[in-house]
């Protein structure tokens with residue numbers, strides 16, 4: 001029997017899952033029945049950017065397959081330790097666009113809040129894997145960001161990012177949203193998150209109530225890269241959110257060995273649509289140190305996108321794009 005004193009009592013299911021992640025490469029390999037031949041290098045690669053894998057996500061992987069596309073996204077590998085020319089710690093020069101700690105202002109009319117450095121999963125290709133969160137997450141950051149936003153009536157959209165903003169609980173998010181909603185020029189709320197893809201239960205009723213608040217026009221941008229990540233449990237929730245009036249988009253990263261083939265991209269778009277989620281962007285990899293083994297060439301990317309347009313209606317074809325440091329918008333390679 002679970003008593004009120006038992007650890008985890010009162011915590012919602014998603015928070016219990018978030019507190020019980022797989023963090024040891026050896027454990028994940030063993031769960032999947034895989035050999036641990038490169039374990040010392042895998043442990044070394046995970047030293048600065050540790051493994052974080054929710055068990056529900058690991059359950060979507062295929063046991064016995066060392067090349068599983070979901071496993072590839074989260075398992076530290078020896079290649080991460082190689083220095084590659086052109087790959088840097090801050091590929092988007094984000095440190096040049098922070099007027100106050102925790103707030104990035106790159107694009108006209110929009111500001112991005114780094115609300116946390118935490119993520120429910122660590123994606124090995126993440127462009128913020130070396131991000132100096134400690135300098136952006138001071139105790140007063142929300143007050144400073146709100147003060148900055150209050151003097152910028154030209155900003156009408158606020159984007160919650162991180163880390164992953166949905167690792168915060170609803171109470172903390174609610175506090176932040178109250179402060180933001182008091183600024184009348186902010187009319188659009190956009191939340192970028194991968195948490196629901198790895199822990200679908202994060203799309204709970206409390207969060208829906210916050211985002212369906214009529215003071216906002218709310219957009220949830222999910223981050224799924226492979227059709228197998230879109231579990232029935234996730235799509236049941238996204239359909240409910242769509243019915244509640246939340247705009248649901250998805251952005252993916254084109255990743256070698258994960259989704260760099262036509263059939264996978266076709267199935268990804270179709271599956272997203274089943275869940276009421278529109279494919280929005282297919283990003284080229286940001287050249288972050290440690291992720292070169294995920295790179296897909298521009299020519300291959302354009303070729304895949306061209307084939308995708310031949311297979312799907314236009315509204316299911318994401319824009320192929322990349323972020324360039326210093327540019328006023330994303331660069332769209334093919335729309």
Ligand code: SF4
Pocket residue numbers: 118119120121122123126127128129162163164194195223
């Ligand atoms: S969830 Fe997003 S921010 Fe976190 S590691 Fe993955 S890609 Fe990076």
